[in-house]
Amino acid sequence: MQLDRFDRQLLNLVQQDSSLAAERLAEQVALSPSAIQRRLRRLREQGVIVRDAAVLDPAQIGRPNFFIVSLEVERERPELLAQLRAWLNEQEHIQQAFYVTGEVDFVLIVTAPHMEAFEALMSRLLQENANVKRYTTNVALGLVKRGLNIPVPLDEAE
Structure with a gap:
């Protein structure tokens, strides 16, 4: 899909802030509110914007703990990886899962209200996924930065 400068700004x-009204966006992008709405609809329909979400304060909702988990699998057969990916996608405590290069196969970002909930998830992971060889965990001591923004250069050449 070709993105012009207006699309990139949007x-x-x-x-x-995905809650900004078209009128507010129009003030910053120099297009009419109706043009903004059309562009946003097109960007959603074409899959550029995958979804809109609210960013919550984890401590305010009882989810203050973050765990960074590195998984190593026994065999990298496609059907076994697909099964593990499906399982990871179903787990609400797993915020992000990356298939990576290097010494481990997956890196997960997990949130849980307390250590016991995290341990229960990891126990189920091992019980329900025989192909998982081992995992290691890093406990986040503090949140320095959190986000999913992808910088979109205003010009294609950037």
Whole structure:
């Protein structure tokens, strides 16, 4: 999909705050509110904008703990990886899962209200996924930065 400068500006703005009304976006992008709405609809229909979400304060909702988990699998057969990916996608405590290069196969970002909930999830992971060889965990001591924004250069050449 070809993105012009207006699309790129919009994408940067809605990543910062997807609740902005078309009128407010129009003030910053120099297009009419109706043109903004058409562009946003097109960007959603074409899969550039995958979804809109609210960013919550984990401590305010009882989910203050973050765990970074590295998984190593026994065999990298496609059907076994697909099964593990499906299982990871179903787990609400797993916020992000990356298939990576290097010494481990997956890196997970997990949130849980307390250590017992995290341990229960990891126990189920091993019980329900025989192909998982081992995992290691890093406990986040503090949150320095959290986000999903992808910088969108205003010009294609950037």
